[in-house]
Structures are given as C-alpha cells and as structure tokens.
Amino acid sequence: MTRSPEPNLGDLMILMLTSTLTGVRDRLRSDGFEDASDLVADLVEIADDYLTRVPA
Numbered sequence: 001m002t003r004s005p006e007p008n009l010g011d012l013m014i015l016m017l018t019s020t021l022t023g024v025r026d027r028l029r030s031d032g033f034e035d036a037s038d039l040v041a042d043l044v045e046i047a048d049d050y051l052t053r054v055p056a
Contacts, residue, residue, distance in 0.1 A: 011051065018047040 021044045028037040 014047055014050055018044060018051065021047065 021040055025037050025040040025044055028034075028040060
C-alpha cells in the first residue's frame, strides 16, 4: 500500500489559482469573449488535473 503525498503550500497556491481562473473564465464568457474564455478553460482543466492526480 502506497501512501499519498501530503498536500503542501504549492498545492494550496494551485487551488487558489484554479479558483481565480474559473472566475476569469466565467467573466470572459459572460462578456462575450468566447475565444479567450476557451483558453482560460484549458488552463483551469490543466490545474484541476494537477490537483486531482493520482500518485503512482
């Protein structure tokens, strides 16, 4: 059985970045900037994947 690594300050920063980017994405979309919103959505997905990764 492998133990998952403990969260650290870097993980907290990624979580805060993801939350901020989600707000930016939503704001861009509501203001009609679909292309920019799609780019930020890609960044949100990358950050979310990092936070939900399964350690090897």
